[in-house]
Amino acid sequence: MITSRGSRIAFKNARLIDPASGLDAKGGLLVENGRIADVGPRLFNDAEPHDPEVVDCRGLVLAPGLIDCRVFTGEPGAEHRESLESASAAAAAGGVTSIIVMPNTDPVIDEPSLVDFILRRAAATAKVHVLPCAALTKGLAGETMTEIGLLKEAGAIAFSDGDRSVANARVFRRALAYAATFDALVLSHTEDPELVKGASATEGEFATRLGLPAGPAIAEAMMVERDIRLVELTGARLHFAQISTGAALDAIAAAKARGLPVTCGVAAHHLTLNELDVGAYYTFRKVRPPLRSEADRAAMAEGVASGVIDVIVSSHEPQGADTKRQPFASAAAGTVGLETLLPAALTLLHDGRASLSQVLGAMTATPARIFGLTQNGVAAGRLAKGAPADLVLLDEDEPFVVDAEKLSSRARNTAFDGRKFSGRAQKTYVGGKCVFERSR
């Protein structure tokens, strides 16, 4: 764990936003021994704090550090694309203080010793908290469940086959039921694998014009609906890692209304891009699930605003030039996203769809609650006394243009190169230690 023992930092003149408590006020925050010692509207407002380190926030937003629940790295196995260290640098630059890493590595994280490996490598090299998600089935093959109990003991935060759906309903049913025994959270990727086999775009007029192999958008809602039935049968907690269609959103809204323990996320690029952004076969915008229609994109924004979508994720997926500089159908899917998660999510604020507290809540308190993130018994993802001092200082209005060459991530395959955004992280603190400061 990253802590900064014995140090005191006083933040003054901040706009404190704590989505968990609804706090949005001018005030200050005191960090002691890597934890939040005090926070409040009146703190440091009158007197200057007499502390060794004082950070004048100049009215910028001070919020809990972001939690990105869907990050793919290349460690172990493809460190040339992204290591835990380089991913953590990208996270810090994006205001992200915790990353939940997917088990789709080489080897696959399906053994307790490999969970331990991730935790040790992270402790030795990463600037931010790294929380491993273990595989749900051995080798991600969708056939045999992993040792969910032992993996959880080893430190796995959740269970998922990453970007693969468990096609076999019998296997998924048993895995859910077994996971429920240990109150383990299962994450699912929802695309019917046979319906989207070979597809690199969403079926429709645009894909037809480009002549791209395409899969129907309903492949997602079909899996969501199946999984909801299995949740009903097993009582397991299920988190749909990233949905992208209005039909899936409707199914989840109905399941939530029935009181089922389901939650869901959306990727920042599905909030901000649609299928037309593929343009002339732009492979950096090839993602999985693929970009959808404008109606589906708008539904995703509405889903965050209404609260049916719980979390916003980057779905950070590093790829190299070798895998991306290919014809569209042959190119690998995925975009890096840790550094553009916050700016992309903030488009909801600037479009008038959601408040700043709502947007930040989907990347702080809510994922902390879903994944049960705590430190010494205190919930993470909030500005509360005793909570870990994982903080982001951000300017929600600062305009900038995304420049792939300036990303901290080792891989540069961003879907947003050249895109204009407003708002990004200025400083990032993990356990009271500054891990990123934007140079002026």
Added chain:
Amino acid sequence: MTSPDAILPSKHLLGIDGLSPANIIALLDLADTYVGQGRGADKKTALLKGRTLINLFFEASTRTQSSFELAGKRLGADVMNMSVKTSSVSKGETLLDTASTLNAMRPDILVVRHQDAGAAELLSRKLDCSVINAGDGAHEHPTQALLDALTIRRHRGSFEGLVVAICGDVLHSRVARSNLRLLSMMGARVRLVAPRTLLPCDADRFGVEIYTDMKQGLAGVDIVMMLRLQLERMAGAFVPSAREYFRFYGLDREKLAYAKPGALVMHPGPMNRGVEIASDIADDVLVSLISEQVEMGVAIRMAILDALARGLARDETESRGMT
């Protein structure tokens, strides 16, 4: 850089998309002159003397590749054929590695066929030479559509008001996409005739009429354009069997009788006789334009090479003028 007298709008020919009706008319007019040249005793000119043309084919093709080879040679170019079996792509090299290797050989024109949509476009962005798309995935096959247009125009004079039925595996067909773009642009009415499994999603948004019953689809048409159904798609994946396909979607005398009297039949080749077309129709010189399409293929490709070479020459003159 294009000047007003240019036949093509850019140094590449990547698709029908991007061409104007005027571009197409100019190409067809130029091709007509090459039909005459091809029928004469001396078929060769020195228009492309010193130019290098590379045929880069990632998918097997006999007729398109040999048609480009012949067109290049008749215009005096040096032609090199590279097929995927002899290239290092099968050894794991990426398309762009291949491209930069080829670029270093300084070809003037690259003709490329690839199984992925957008491959020609990708190469055109990375190479210095002119790129001609000889088929990319299910996207475009512009030279086929142009040779079909040349064939049609020589028989019907113009495209205005013609009714053309494109029949068969539209879903996987770049020929169908390029043809419907070209024919619609030139004022013809296009119908697509296929079972639902072989129709692309949202095909109705392309300004075409969709028919799943072939007899209705052929009623009153001037031209019947058949598409090839690949063998691996017949065994239950998209249609249950070859014989069922032929029964409902194969062109035979009975179905052809629904077309306008004197209607003409086309096929891009190679044909599956008895699957999408009956042999007696394919071989009937009174209705079948299939052999003529091959002849027109060489002529249109000569016209395209000629047009691109004029652009190259102009660019070279301009860049010399600048230095």
